[in-house]
Each structure stands twice: as structure tokens, then as C-alpha cells.
Amino acid sequence: MQNSNSEVRKLIEYRKDLVNKSIDHTAKPQRVPLLSNAWTWKICDAGMKLSEALYNTDMLYKAVCEHHEKYGFDMYIDLCTRNPVNFIDALGEHIYSVDDKRNQISFCFDYPMQENEYPTLLKKGIERFIFEDLLPRKYSWKSTKDAYEHIGKAVKEYVSFRQYTANIIDTFINDYGVCRFNLAKPILPSEVLFTSLRGVRGWSIDLSRNKEYMQEALNIIDDYYSPSAFEILKSHKKEDDVYFPFRITSMSHNVMNPTQFRQYSWPYLKKLVEKIDEAGAACLIFTEGSIAHLTDFFRELPESRVALLVEMDDPVELKKKLPNITVAGGYPVKLLGEGDQQECIDEAKRLIDSMAYDGNYIFSCNKMLSYPDDAKPENMLAVNNFVKDYAVFK
Amino acid sequence: MQEKILDYDRDYDKIKKELLPFLTEEEKDSFMDAFLKLAVY
Numbered sequence: 227m228q229n230s231n232s233e234v235r236k237l238i239e240y241r242k243d244l245v246n247k248s249i250d251h252t253a254k255p256q257r258v259p260l261l262s263n264a265w266t267w268k269i270c271d272a273g274m275k276l277s278e279a280l281y282n283t284d285m286l287y288k289a290v291c292e293h294h295e296k297y298g299f300d301m302y303i304d305l306c307t308r309n310p311v312n313f314i315d316a317l318g319e320h321i322y323s324v325d326d327k328r329n330q331i332s333f334c335f336d337y338p339m340q341e342n343e344y345p346t347l348l349k350k351g352i353e354r355f356i357f358e359d360l361l362p363r364k365y366s367w368k369s370t371k372d373a374y375e376h377i378g379k380a381v382k383e384y385v386s387f388r389q390y391t392a393n394i395i396d397t398f399i400n401d402y403g404v405c406r407f408n409l410a411k412p413i414l415p416s417e418v419l420f421t422s423l424r425g426v427r428g429w430s431i432d433l434s435r436n437k438e439y440m441q442e443a444l445n446i447i448d449d450y451y452s453p454s455a456f457e458i459l460k461s462h463k464k465e466d467d468v469y470f471p472f473r474i475t476s477m478s479h480n481v482m483n484p485t486q487f488r489q490y491s492w493p494y495l496k497k498l499v500e501k502i503d504e505a506g507a508a509c510l511i512f513t514e515g516s517i518a519h520l521t522d523f524f525r526e527l528p529e530s531r532v533a534l535l536v537e538m539d540d541p542v543e544l545k546k547k548l549p550n551i552t553v554a555g556g557y558p559v560k561l562l563g564e565g566d567q568q569e570c571i572d573e574a575k576r577l578i579d580s581m582a583y584d585g586n587y588i589f590s591c592n593k594m595l596s597y598p599d600d601a602k603p604e605n606m607l608a609v610n611n612f613v614k615d616y617a618v619f620k
Numbered sequence: 621m622q623e624k625i626l627d628y629d630r631d632y633d634k635i636k637k638e639l640l641p642f643l644t645e646e647e648k649d650s651f652m653d654a655f656l657k658l659a660v661y
Contacts, residue, residue, distance in 0.1 A: 310658065314659075350628075357656065361626065370623075374639075381640065
């Protein structure tokens with residue numbers, strides 16, 4: 227399904243307009259935009275085994291293209307660029323485990339940073355700490371020679387992975403008229419510790435046992451990651467075919483109470499959004515889990531700059547509490563997987579009537595679609611067709 | 621004291637030079653930056 231150049235430009239402008247107007251609150255868009263929250267589900271929906279497709283970029287490319295050609299979303303949060311298994315496998319064996327029966331990827335490693343290493347992080351800084359301490363430990367390199375050999379192989383895989391990423395983005399823009407979702411994915415310092423270095427358990431322990439080091443550690447991590455993200459904001463307006471300069475993910479808030487969140491996460495998140503605001507841009511924040519205990523913070527964010535993709539929160543309640551932002555998502559994946567087409571359409575109508583009356587809504591699911599049973603293809607298609615017909619503003 | 625498997629001062633620039641000969645100096649820096657992030661996450 228390729229379009230001519232002029233058709234592609236029209237589609238890009240149309241879709242950008244849908245997305246921009248659903249967030250900037252200046253006027254209603256022509257219709258509610260559709261955001262795909264399908265991740266590894268795309269691969270099984272294309273009839274492929276995860277264990278084959280993840281290791282074969284031609285298969286990934288085919289699965290992602292089929293997903294668009296079949297369902298025709300306006301936006302894709304993932305183009306199968308999340309799990310660079312060949313790259314990780316080149317760094318160290320048996321990090322990923324792929325289960326075709328459950329369509330599941332598991333990570334088989336202990337989080338690399340130890341509870342007593344905060345002083346080392348503070349002393350070395352994050353880049354040197356990762357390079358000298360965490361990578362050799364995570365990948366069990368036995369010697370300097372062994373490390374060089376693994377890194378050499380991984381560089382080749384990384385080049386190939388970047389090429390796949392560039393190709394799939396190019397196809398979506400130039401063949402399908404779908405913009406790149408984001409230019410950068412700045413990572414909050416609390417997320418670095420929570421998702422990568424310490425894990426849920428470690429981070430939860432650190433919040434009480436390593437309090438004396440926490441603030442400085444977060445500042446060190448932020449000082450390392452923020453500048454490159456802010457650099458992108460200087461030139462993002464030159465990029466025509468992108469929805470957002472930034473996509474931000476937050477998970478660590480789920481294990482923080484409001485006092486901890488105020489100290490350890492909010493200042494960094496707020497700073498990112500304020501920079502976005504200063505640059506005259508918008509961003510999407512994916513809040514995995516729930517922010518029900520933290521909504522007052524999000525009320526402080528600038529008007530008309532943020533789309534918040536929610537997971538376990540009730541989108542209708544959140545919309546009432548947060549008129550400054552566009553709540554996205556909330557469609558129950560469970561229904562896509564278990565309901566019939568009419569039940570699915572009825573729920574889509576209910577959600578659109580409740581959420582999109584002012585034009586400030588992006589339609590998407592309340593969970594990342596990962597497993598085969600997460601959605602029946604005919605349900606997804608019926609819902610998308612319904613939204614395109616019904617969620618239209620004349 | 622046991623020798624480090626990777627020593628930042630000894631190895632960081634060496635890896636850039638030896639393993640990334642196909643990139644410009646500027647590209648090498650951004651490559652290493654992205655590479656390190658991906659490797660640890």
C-alpha cells in the first residue's frame with residue numbers, strides 16, 4: 227500500500243494536524259487520532275514466531291508494515307525497535323530468553339548495580355561507572371580481550387539495528403504518511419535506577435536505605451542525560467515529519483509516595499516539560515501503572531503541551547482532574563481480547579463520548595499489547611474503523 | 621590489586637578508535653553515548 231508523494235504529504239499534514247490539535251486545545255481536530263499501543267503482539271498477529279522475528283530485521287520490518295496496512299493507525303509508539311536482541315546477545319550470552327508459546331521476552335540478569343555502590347557512582351560519575359563497573363558485570367566479561375571481542379560484535383549489531391530503525395521510520399514517513407513518533411526518549415534519572423541499574427526491589431530498598439546518596443546520584447545521572455535531550459529541542463522545528471520531540475516513560479512513580487515523588491522524580495519530569503514548553507513543542511508521557519496518588523503534580527504542568535498515555539488509571543476521571551493536559555488511551559485491552567465486535571464498538575463509543583467531546587483525546591489502549599490473546603484482530607479492526615467513522619468533528 | 625576489565629582512561633578512546641573506524645570523530649562520540657545507554661538498559 228504505497229502512496230504517491232503528494233498523497234503522502236497530505237497524509238502527513240493531516241495526521242500531524244490531528245495530533246497537534248488534540249493537544250494544543252486551539253481547535254478540534256478533524257477526528258480523534260488513533261495511537262497503536264501494540265508491541266510484540268504485532269509479530270504474532272503477522273503469524274510469526276517471536277524467536278525468529280526478533281532476530282531477523284526483515285521479518286520485523288514485514289510485521290510492522292503489515293500492522294499498519296491492516297489497521298491503519300495514525301501513530302505508532304513502537305515500530306519493533308524496543309528489543310535489539312542481536313545487539314544484547316553479542317554483548318553477552320543468554321541475556322534474553324524468548325518464549326514462543328507465551329509470546330514473551332524475559333530478561334535473565336541481575337540488575338548490575340549493587341546496593342553499596344552509590345558512593346562509587348557519586349565518585350566516578352555515571353558514564354565511567356557504567357563503563358568500568360556495570361557492563362563487565364552485566365555481561366560477565368572475563369578479561370579485557372573478552373570485553374573488546376564482545377563490544378566489537380555488538381557494534382556491528384548496533385549498526386544493523388540502527389539501519390533497521392532508520393529504514394522502518396523512512397517507510398512509515400515516505401510510503402505511509404505516518405510521522406516518526408518522537409526524536410528522543412529522554413530518561414528520567416529515577417527511571418535509570420528503577421528500570422536498569424537497581425530494579426523494582428533494589429530501588430524500593432534504596433529509597434529508605436540509601437537516602438543520603440539519592441539526591442546527588444539522581445542529579446549526576448540527570449546532568450549526564452539531560453544536555454543531549456535539550457540539544458534536540460534547539461533544532462526540532464526543522465524536523466517536519468515528527469509528532470513529538472520527546473516521549474517520556476515513567477514507571478518508578480508506582481513505588482513512590484507523593485513525598486518521595488516530589489523529591490526524586492517530579493523536579494526532573496517538570497524540568498523536561500518546561501523545556502518543551504519553552505521550545506513551543508509538545509510531548510507524550512507514558513505513565514505505566516497508575517498516577518492516581520500523584521495527580522496534583524500533573525496539574526502543575528503547562529497547558530496544552532502534554533499528552534498523557536495512561537494505563538491503569540480511569541481516563542475519564544483523570545480528564546476531569548487534569549484539564550491542562552490531553553489524556554490518551556484507556557480503551558480496555560481485555561475487551562479486545564475477550565469481547566465480540568459489538569461489545570468492542572459499544573465501549574469505543576462510550577469512551578469517545580466521555581473523552582473526546584472537546585477534541586482533546588487520543589484513542590489508544592490501556593495496556594501494551596504483547597501477547598496473542600491481548601486482542602482479536604477482527605475486534606481491533608472493527609474498533610479502528612468505528613473510530614474513524616464516528617470520532618469525527620464537522 | 622586486580623586489573624580492571626575495562627578502564628575508562630585506558631579503553632574508552634581506544635574502543636572508539638579501534639572498533640568504530642567507519643565513523644567521523646563526532647559520530648563516534650554520539651555512537652558511544654547511544655551504545656552505552658542501550659547496553660546498560
